[in-house]
Structures are given as C-alpha cells and as structure tokens.
Amino acid sequence: MSAGDELRFLLIQAFSTPEGTGTGLRSSTGPKSAMLMNYELVAPLLRDVDWDVHPGPAATHGPSLVETREEFFAAAAARLPIVREACESGRYNGIVLLGGGDPGFLPAREIGRRFGIAVNACANAQMHIAAMLGTKFSVIDVSEPHSVYYRALIHEYGFTSKCASIRNLDCPLPRGGASSGVSYRDEKARVEAGQSSVLVDAAVEQAVAAIEDDGAEVFVFGCSALYWLAPILEQRLLALGWQVPVLEGYRSAIELTRLMVRLGVSASGLAFPGAPAPRARRVKRL
C-alpha cells in the first residue's frame, strides 16, 4: 500500500463462549466495542482505522481458558478458516489475532502473506516491542499449563535470549472442580472502584521479583485476561522507583499491524512460502 491508504483491520478473537462463561471481560455478541476487552485503552489507537471484530470460533474446550497444547491446537485449527476467508474477501489490509497465546498465528501469517496482508498476534507483537525497549522482558501469566505453552511460544518466536522469566500468578479459571478463587471481572471492578485487589498485589509482587531476581526490564502479559492490568502495574512499579514499561497485547498488535501496512510489508516469502514455491533453495542452515 502507500502510506496514505486507509487502514482496514479485522480483529479476530481466539474463541467465543456463551454469555456468562469465560472471564466475563468481553462479550461474543453485541456492538463491536463490547467484543474487545478494555475498549477504553484500545479505542484511541483505532480512531483512524476502519475496523471489524470477529467473535472467533465457538470454544470446544469448555468455559475455561485455552491452556493445554491440545486446546491451543484445536483453537488454532478453528480460527484459520476465518483468517483465510477474511483474506479472500479483499476487505482488509491488516488482521489482528486477539487473545494471549496466539493460537494459529504462524499459519495465519503464512496465509496473509500470500495476499499481501499483514497479520499480527498479541504475544508475538508484545515480544517484538518489548525487545526494543529493554534487555530482557518478563511475562506475567495465569496458570501452570498456560505458561508452559507460552514458554514454547517464546522459543518458537526466537526470543529465548530476550526473556528473563515467566511469572505465574496461578489464577486459572475454574476447571474440573478446581478453582483458584479469582474472578477477573470482580478484580477489575474492585480496582475501578479504588479498592485493593489480590490480583494486582500478586502481579506487583511477581513483577518486583522478576526485576530483582530475573533481570526483567520490560513486562508483557501471557493471557489477555490480564491485559487490563498494564497501566495499573506500570504505575505501581513506578511508585516503587522502577521505571519499566508494561505492554499489553491489543495495543501492541494493532500498532505493529499499522507499521507493517504503512511500510507495505507482510512477511518474507522465504520464511512463509506457498506451495509450490516459485523458487527453491538447495540448502538451509540453521
């Protein structure tokens, strides 16, 4: 594109759940602003964008978060046809995959490249921007299996040497009778009401440990259910004397998509080839 073209983005959720289940922080129906978590944080960045939001495929893993490899693969496979259809529609020049663990991101980018469409996802975008700002970043995450999966993402995306640690708040949604007792919606409401929050306190405690023990200099979040914490955590750390940027995924992925559309790039055809490829390399070294 040329930089003067309008920005036409489709934002795609990782999955949709029946009302009253999930984190309670977003809706899978209704006006598009309700379908984004923390709309107030994101809205200023979308002001000059022509955007739609897709609720994502219906969840097959129940009312909990996507946490295991099996669940992430199922979510990825269900989201890819939506990506393909969006690319084929010709209506978008940028696609933003919402959600914390990027289900389907790399094949989605592969699809997008064939159409010249920039595709970004929240974990990947946060990591790229975090790597610009400090030597190492740490991830604040929600549960044991989620952070094991996220660790694999960090390796897969090539940020092994840039990640100081993953810090696990251990607050998964209820599953199979087990519950951490944390309600994201209630915690957010408490914070908005100026009250204390065990979730915020845990995030601050883990972030300070990440700074002092692990070498963290920037923070990102592993699960989108925590993204609303970003400005709060940044303020709390600043009050302690730690001047560290705290990113979240929606804003990171949207702005990276903007950058790529404005520069006219989606991905390298050698990193994301179609089949058959127009030309083959004889040797690839690692």
Added chain:
Amino acid sequence: MSAGDELRFLLIQAFSTPEGTGTGLRSSTGPKSAMLMNYELVAPLLRDVDWDVHPGPAATHGPSLVETREEFFAAAAARLPIVREACESGRYNGIVLLGGGDPGFLPAREIGRRFGIAVNACANAQMHIAAMLGTKFSVIDVSEPHSVYYRALIHEYGFTSKCASIRNLDCPLPRGGASSGVSYRDEKARVEAGQSSVLVDAAVEQAVAAIEDDGAEVFVFGCSALYWLAPILEQRLLALGWQVPVLEGYRSAIELTRLMVRLGVSASGLAFPGAPAPRARRVKRL
C-alpha cells in the same frame, strides 16, 4: 510397566488418501503391512510387538504432500482425536505417529502422558538418535515449503545446534499444475530393479555436499516418502569413503517407543502438564 510386559503399539499415519493418489508407496486400506511404507525394513523390529496401524484422517489438502503450515495444522488437528481415542481405549502402551513432519506430535505426547503412554514421531525420534551418533546431522528433504516447516521443527525440538543443514532435493508431488517430474514409486522400482535413479543420485550429491560443506556426520530424512532411501544412501556414501549412519523415521520412532515403554517413562508432567496442574511453579526461566 515392567520390562517383561508385552509391547502394544498403535502406528498412526498422518493422513489417508484415495488409492492412486499420494506417493503410491503405501495404501490407506488393506492388510496392515500394506499400510506401512517399506514394510521389509520395519518388520524385523515389530516381530515381538503387538501392533495395529491406523490409516490416519482423510487428507483435506488434496493429493499432494503436507507442505505448508496451514496444511500441517489441519493434519495435526485431525489426528489428535485419533490419539485421544487410542489412549482412552486402554489397548496400547505405545503410540507411533508416522509421517515426516510430525503433525500433532507435541499435543499427542501431552495426551499420552496423562495416560502414561509413550508417544513418538518420526522427525523427533530421528533427531534424538542422530544426536547420539555424531556432532551434527543433516536432513534430506523434498521441497521448499516442507523444508521451511521442518526447519521450524528442528528449532522447536531444541536441535538447532545439532543440525548442520537441510538439503532440499526439490521433488514435490504435483500441485496446482506444477510438477517436479519425480515419481517416488517409479524411482524406488528402478532401484529395486538395479537401475540408476535420478533421486538416488541427487540424494548422494546433496549428502556429500552436506558432509564437505555443512559438517554433517549423520543423515535423517525430512519426508517419509524418502525413507526407503536410507540403506541405499548409506551404502553409496560408504563406497565413497564416508562412514556415516543414515537413519529413517519408522525404525527410529518404533525403537524409541520401545525404549520408553521398557524404562516406564512417557514424558515429564512439568513439560506436558494437564489442566488443572496438580502443582504450579511460580517462575520459569528460559
């Protein structure tokens, strides 16, 4: 298990194709020996195993090889329910995922671990065994997109520093009107008839380049359609003075499954946790 228990394996193909399509090297129906490629190489290793073979899910990507990320994700998602069902059946203590690019391996291992069942796949098994035998291995592969995907597997499995190179023979199956002109079945038949083969010659040429230029000391194959080349390539290299082991995936994955079953191990619960996890770690460093 204790080492005296019998070995009960299910071998699962990556996908099934209608007769007359695909590589022509295996059938998706018929006696189980016909459903394995190169049965003569594999049979001695299965002699004391009680084994079944599953033809894999019906291919959704057409008659070609699985090559792009989009195709690998679709194959993975379709194979995982077969793995889950096999585990739940209680009939097996080992599962071998057949095919070159391991679609669905890591989530399949995650599923297997919850049942105490060893799950292995051909690329992963070849790499582990290759790493025991020499400093670096090279991969002989079939096409540009397949080897780009395989390169990602090597990184994902943690063998970056063990892989010298991927050497691409550039002989994909026909797709979208494009064809490399190589028939795997014909080439194999020529070799069995004692005739020369352009495929064998290309493999030897690339392997020698991998030894002399890239530092290869062991060879593995990227695509299962090339596995029959293993003993032939090893002999040809030996005749040139190069004493290098050449592995292939079926035998490697079967013997690694045997080892794991005999030792009573499937995987670490910390590397492949279920949800909810019985216990959580506060911090993970990379």
Added chain:
Amino acid sequence: MSAGDELRFLLIQAFSTPEGTGTGLRSSTGPKSAMLMNYELVAPLLRDVDWDVHPGPAATHGPSLVETREEFFAAAAARLPIVREACESGRYNGIVLLGGGDPGFLPAREIGRRFGIAVNACANAQMHIAAMLGTKFSVIDVSEPHSVYYRALIHEYGFTSKCASIRNLDCPLPRGGASSGVSYRDEKARVEAGQSSVLVDAAVEQAVAAIEDDGAEVFVFGCSALYWLAPILEQRLLALGWQVPVLEGYRSAIELTRLMVRLGVSASGLAFPGAPAPRARRVKRL
C-alpha cells in the same frame, strides 16, 4: 502521550559536509526536503508529522563516509549535544537519527528516555523490523571497515542470531588517493534514466548469494548511501522468483518512532538509567 497527539519529530543527520563533497545524494542546507535522501520514498510517511531536519554536526573526518571506529566515535560525540538540546527544547516527541551506522544511538536513546522522547536510528530500526518478517536478514554494505563496524552493531543490538551475513559491495567513497570508481549519484541517475547500473547489478548478485548461501530472507542496508536501492533491489529479486522484503533505514526509523510515540513508550529506565538511579538492583545476570 495519547494516540491523538500530534507527531513532532526531529530528524538529525550524522554529519554535514560542504556542498560538492560526500555522496551527493543530500544537501546540508536548503529546504528540508533537500536534506533528506530519497525524499520521494519518505514523504508519504511524513505527511501527518510535524517535522524538522537538522543537518548534523560538521564532518571532522573529511569528505568520505564515516567508516572506522575512530570516525564513528567522533561523529557520535558531535551529535549527542544536538540530541540533548532537542530534548530540552520541548519541541519534539520523537527523534530520528539518520545515517547508516547509528553514531551515538544508544546514548541518544538514554538521553531521550529521561525526557520521555522516543529516539530511533536507521540500523537499529531496520534490524527490529527485519526480525519480524523472516528468520534471518542480510545486510548490503559499502566497504570493508564500514561492514566491520556494522557487524559490531549487530552484536551490540542483540541480533547476532538473526543476521545471516553482511555482503560488502566494496564501493567506498574516495579516500587517501584510493577510489572504488563508483559514484552513488551517477548510479542513481542512471537507474532513474532506465539505464543499467554496476551498483544495482552488484547488489543483486550479492543478494542472491546471500539468499542461496547464507540463508537471508530479508534485506537491509548498511550505509544510507544505498537506501535508494531498496525498491529496485526488491523488484529485481522478485523477478528472479525471490519474494523477499527489502527495507531501508529512513522509513523504518520513522515508523518505529511513530509506533513508540503512539504506544507512549521510549525505553526501559532499567536499560537506560539516569545517574543517580532512583533505585538499584543488587545483581545483574547476563
């Protein structure tokens, strides 16, 4: 800032030379559009930016390119007071350091952070964006000492594992009686006139070697005197079947500055602390 704020950028050249010396591709006086190389490529990205350009400090190294460590340090030291003054003026929320080898970038970013001002430079920005698009990038560069310096930058910025190679066209400006015989201005004029160019041919030849031998999947340029080649090289490679993005520094640095200003980030205070620091860490691991 909030995303609705206007963008106020100062672009600072690495050094100014008397008219008639240097590459001849930019002026150190005159209208601001003449002070940018390749204004036609950059102008669309600056359309909504309130921008100034500073000609940079007077060159102390003579009419050639900045090439040795001694020269880069001198250029850096001379540019830093301009950065500090711009930050103190309160007139800008983004600073773009022009030129290929980023003289003074890291201390300039340190200065900027204390003021909450985003500072970017061309090499650094190109590398960050290249790392988003493919597995490895290669650098097309101008001379032996320049590319030795650039190699150190790659290590310093943490892109060692992302860089496939630096390919040296060996076309420095005349120095001490030695000359490569290449005039950047003449070559650019030839291309604009639809004529063949030895410089373009050399760039294509080295880029193809970088793809086939080194594993390059994206290209950046080491010296700003080559930035005009970006769209030309991309087209030439595409015509050969290689679908690879080719970046250049001005556009990359401008858009990264935009992204940082819109997200309200400059850098981590732990990576770029002031003195005295508000808070100290007891231990830093590498």
Added chain:
Amino acid sequence: MSAGDELRFLLIQAFSTPEGTGTGLRSSTGPKSAMLMNYELVAPLLRDVDWDVHPGPAATHGPSLVETREEFFAAAAARLPIVREACESGRYNGIVLLGGGDPGFLPAREIGRRFGIAVNACANAQMHIAAMLGTKFSVIDVSEPHSVYYRALIHEYGFTSKCASIRNLDCPLPRGGASSGVSYRDEKARVEAGQSSVLVDAAVEQAVAAIEDDGAEVFVFGCSALYWLAPILEQRLLALGWQVPVLEGYRSAIELTRLMVRLGVSASGLAFPGAPAPRARRVKRL
C-alpha cells in the same frame, strides 16, 4: 545386525576395590549379579540379554570415589584396554560402561565404532533420555569435585542448554581424614527397612529446589552410588504433586545400547574416525 540377533553385552565397572572399601553397594568378585548395584532394578531389562560383567581395573585412587580430574583420567586410561580387548574378542555387540562419571567413554566409543559395537555409558545415556522427556534436567550429585567434573561432562556431551543445574548432596566417601558421615549402604538399608534416611530427605529437598528455582523437569544422578534412590525420589516427588521422571544410569545405558544394536548403529565414522581415516574433510566449522 538384524533385529532378530541376540544381544550380547559386556558391562564394565569403572574400577574395582578390595572388599570392605568403597560404597559397599557392590562387590568386585563373586556372581555377576553381586557385581551390579541394585540388581533388582536392572534384572528385568537384562532378561533377554546374554551378558557378562567385568569388575573394572583395580582402583589406584584409594578407597574413595573417583572425584578429581586426575583420578578420572587414571580410571579412564585403565579401563580402555579392557574395552579394546572386549571388542577384539568378537563376543559382544554392546558394551555398557558402568559408573557415574563415564571415565573413558568417548575413546571407548571410538574403539567400539571401528568394530561396529555400540558403547554406552551411564551419564551420557541418562542425559540423552532425560532430554527426550522434559525441557531441562537436573543432576543430583555427591560432592564438590565430582560435580565440577560432571559439569564438564555436560558441556562436553553438548547438553549445556538442557541442564538446569547440578545439585550437590555433599556426601563424599571418607578421604584424607575428612568424612561427610554418610554411609550409602546404611542409608539404603534404612530405606529398605522402612525407616527415614537423611540422604533421601536431602535428595528430596534439593530436587524440589531444582524444580522450583532451577527449572528441572527430569532428574538424573551424578554418581552411581545414588542410583538406588531413583524410584524412591520419584515417589516422594509425586507425593508432593511433582510428576517428574527420575532416571538412573544402569537402566538408561542398557536400553540405549539395546536401541543402538537393534538399529544397527554404533556411531558416525566422521565423529569418531580411526587413523588413518578413509577420507578427509578439508574444513570443519564449529
């Protein structure tokens, strides 16, 4: 070999000591079952193997463990002639080097390869299998100098990035008047009698620290005097909610030897060349 061949293994101890010295966990004379530690754990794996055991060369370092580099080199040099003689005898197709720190393993494998005989050792085998099961393993070890030597082995074998830590129980055998006060035989007897054991408690404590602080997901043992702890430690960790495999060296090395014999591989001739080599490479990159 073909997979139907019988398995003919020679197990070689690292050194023999006069009765009444050493750990007291094995004999250097008597029936072959008495010469293996923890015979009850190993016997099921040897049921279908035709095996002998060699007591190893007489210890030259006194009644303590092999701990320093000087002692490891002496033990290695003394064991290699036994390996060579066993290979030349034609009686074995697999050799298993017993003991924790693998004295002489790499030259022994070099010797074995010339005869097509698989040679394995306990530390190396544990590491290869541990690397299959989890992201990182930790080592439970006996003393300061032993674990410094073991650390060098980990680097030498190429498992640097796979090892989370070495945890030292600091319980060496008496030496030069110094004693840790721990008797391996007494501790094992206490455990078998259902009593508590300071050694087991220390191993559990260090293993939990390795999981929580170092990132361990699998355990191996540094010294063969600790191998009997494997099933006990695994159970104790499981009771705490940590589902982690705990390996030991005898079983690991025996099964890896089985795998290699069945696959017909010993090692690459390029990694373990004879002299003169049948063919030479001009260049080796690291």
Added chain:
Amino acid sequence: MSAGDELRFLLIQAFSTPEGTGTGLRSSTGPKSAMLMNYELVAPLLRDVDWDVHPGPAATHGPSLVETREEFFAAAAARLPIVREACESGRYNGIVLLGGGDPGFLPAREIGRRFGIAVNACANAQMHIAAMLGTKFSVIDVSEPHSVYYRALIHEYGFTSKCASIRNLDCPLPRGGASSGVSYRDEKARVEAGQSSVLVDAAVEQAVAAIEDDGAEVFVFGCSALYWLAPILEQRLLALGWQVPVLEGYRSAIELTRLMVRLGVSASGLAFPGAPAPRARRVKRL
C-alpha cells in the same frame, strides 16, 4: 618487536579532576606514582618498564564517576586524540588505558594497530585473564548506571557466557544532591589502619552470594575506585574456604600489554581495519 626490546608504555587515565574532587585515590598532577591508584600494588610490575602516565582529559561530567552512556561517550571522545598523539610520537610500544569502564578502548586499539602498538584497557584485560582461570567470573561494581554500562561492555567484548553476574555495591560518588555516604578514601584508610570497613564487608557479602548463587569462580572489579580491594577480598574469601582469584584492572592490563609486546602482536587487521582497507572480504557471517 623482539623479546629483548625494552618495554615503553604510556598509561592514560580516563579523565582528570581538580584536586579534592573525585575519589581522592589518585592525583591528576604531581609525580607519576601519585597519578596511579594503589601504586604499591602496581610498582613491582612496572620495575622493568619505561613508563609515563597521562592524567587524561579534563572531566566534563563533574566531580562524580563516569556512569551514563552519555558520559562514557564524552570521555571516550576526549581520550582518543591523546591515544593518537601517543602513537604518532613513536615513543611507546604499549598503551594502557586506565579506569574501570574502558572509555574509548576499541577505537584506541584500532588506532594502535595501525602503528603496531599494543593497546589494552582494564575491563577488557581483567575479563580475558578471568576467563583463563575459571568457568565464570563475577564483577563487583559501584552503582546502577555504571553496572548497566559494564554489562554492555561484557556483551561487546564477547564474554556473555563467561560472566556469572554483576554485583552492585551501590556506592556511587555524590551527584545532584544524592550520596551513598561511602568515601573510598576513608574506607581504604580504615582498612590500612586495621579497622573494619562497610565497603569491604559489602564486597565480601556480595562475592559470597556470587559464588553460591551465581556460579562465580573468579572476581574482577567494575570501577577502578574498587581496585584496592582485590587482595583484601581474596584473603577474606580464602578465610571462608573459597579459593578464588580476585583480579584488578591495572595489573591485568599492564601484564597483557607486556605479553602482546613480547609476542609482537597488537590486533588483527581484519578486526580493526583502517580506511581504505588493503583488501576487502565479500561476505561476513556473524
């Protein structure tokens, strides 16, 4: 040179301060012995050297230590003309850059190489020697910004994998109204008087933590104001049972310069090329 030639060294301070400011440990005027800190430690090594000392450029950053990147760049730029002049004078065959953070070292070595003169600096020399003596070294340093800069030096010099940690005593000189309350001169005087010292105690505490938690096996110092601690810290650690070498920068840099002069080497012309270079390489891999 031939080994029998005399050694003619110029030692150059990083900066000079008015009497009564700075650390108080050295003078910027007076006899040359007063211009070196801890002359009694260094004098034995200079006995057979014909040496001069240059007080360094006048400090522009005020009476504090050089701590920020901006200050290090300013100090570097000011010192390089002194290096150039010394090389051009023909009076020296070795140059030793004094001070902790090596301002200007790499361009100074570049200048020296063109004249065949060995140039060394304190941080670089300490790291090279530390890497000979143990697996990993730790750095004892003075302040948050100083140790952030020093961390970058460690990466730049290629010692990332050799450095266990930087331990920060947090005792900067007064700056902008802030003060750590530590006087280096007073602490040194207390130690010489046989009294206790909070600085020594803090160094011992951090060094023990570096040994036990970080894996330090050798120590170096980040700031030259701490060099007098070297023999004291070594003794204190030895009394605790830790047999670890503790280096400091003056002695390390002087002896490395001696070694280089005696061997007739300064640096590789490919790592530190002049401009124009006598010969160019087409490709550089990282």
Added chain:
Amino acid sequence: MSAGDELRFLLIQAFSTPEGTGTGLRSSTGPKSAMLMNYELVAPLLRDVDWDVHPGPAATHGPSLVETREEFFAAAAARLPIVREACESGRYNGIVLLGGGDPGFLPAREIGRRFGIAVNACANAQMHIAAMLGTKFSVIDVSEPHSVYYRALIHEYGFTSKCASIRNLDCPLPRGGASSGVSYRDEKARVEAGQSSVLVDAAVEQAVAAIEDDGAEVFVFGCSALYWLAPILEQRLLALGWQVPVLEGYRSAIELTRLMVRLGVSASGLAFPGAPAPRARRVKRL
C-alpha cells in the same frame, strides 16, 4: 610470587620417540635446545627464564602423531605423573605442556593449582591469545582424526563461538601403510633453503579460504609439527593484503605462563577443586 621473583619453568613434551622416527623436528635426548622445535623462535622469550625440558613419556602409539582419542588419553595418562612429580619437587613456578593437542592439560592444571603453580598448554594458550586479537580464529591442522579431536578441545575450552573453522592440510605422518607423502623436516629445509614448499602453499591456500569463506581473523596451528610455519604464513598472507596475526603454541604458552606467574595466579579453586574440597557449593548452574 612477587613480580621480581625469577621464572622457573619446566617444559614437558607430549611424548618421546626413538631417534629417526616422529617428525624429525626435535630430539628426545641431547641438549635442551635440541629438544624444542624451532628453538630460534622460542629462545628470545626464554632468555630471562630458568628452564628445563622433559622429553615426555615414551610414545606407546608408535612412530606416528597422536591422533585418535584413544592415543590422546594414553598420552595424557602417561604425562600426568611427570607433572605431579615436577610440582612436588618445588623446583618450578610454571609448567608448559608442549605439543599440539594438549594431552592431559586440564588435570595437569588441576594438579598445578594445588601447588600454586601455573600450568599452560599450547592449544589452550593459542586460543586465549587469538581471542584477544580478532573476532574469530581458524586452526590450520594436519589430519582428519587430529582435527576431530582438536574440535572437541575447542568446545571443551569454551571457544566454540570464537573459532571460525579448522582447516585440514591432510598431511599425517605415515601409519599402517598409508602416507600423505609429506615430510615436515624436508619441507622446513626447503623453505630455509629459499625453495617452494607444497606444505606452505597448502597452508596459504587454506588460510585464504578461511579468511574469505569462514571469517578467520587470526590463525593458530593444531599440531606442533606445523608451528615453524607461523612467521612464514603471516608473511605470505601480508603479501596478499591480509593483515592477520599467526600464532604458534610454544611462544603462546610460555608467555601466558609468564603472565600468570607475574600476576600470582594459577587457577580458581572452584574450577579445579581438590578432594576433599574445603567448601562445597549446593547448586551449580550451567
């Protein structure tokens, strides 16, 4: 020691051979100058040293070079008692292990440390000094098995990232009826007589390839039979425009020993502990 103490070195050959066998470049009897190869290069550095030379243990591997792992282990084990005896004698403060592949170096350094005696070896010393002079070094070596062993040394010493390549001239001494046809003594004599030499030409050819293809910026030699080439190769490369230092092992090891004795260091007691160790660390990370 204090720097004024005299230097008392013992130089120990790797092995002694009957007159008329081996390379013919040194004697195992006679005056000490005859027992050193290339005495004229080394003598200036030993002028102020009180030195002895030990002929090394009698070779057990026949008249060829030490090349295989088995041979290197035998040579190491035979040399260590000489080292121990030298340390116990109290006559030396430095020990220099002569020969190319450093048989027994690390245990010898361990022994030396307990006595406070600096022990160095030719390969290790060359690598440390090469790492000071350029980004990467290449090794010029003699044969396939020797360079495979040398590659392991490079990894073991921690120089993996500093070594560009090993270039093999493929000129082993005769062994088992095979011969490369190169006589080191004859080649050296030809050079001294001003004649051309196939060995020198091969070294130049490989060195140029190492510079242009592998990234070499400094050279070292793998086998001591090639050390006499150092000044000749350096001159030949300089004549081609390549300004690269070429080191050899005797001079490097002698000067590194001098440096260590003058600084009063031998090795860290944590890297080379005795048994029992005075103090133990609980955890070691890699």
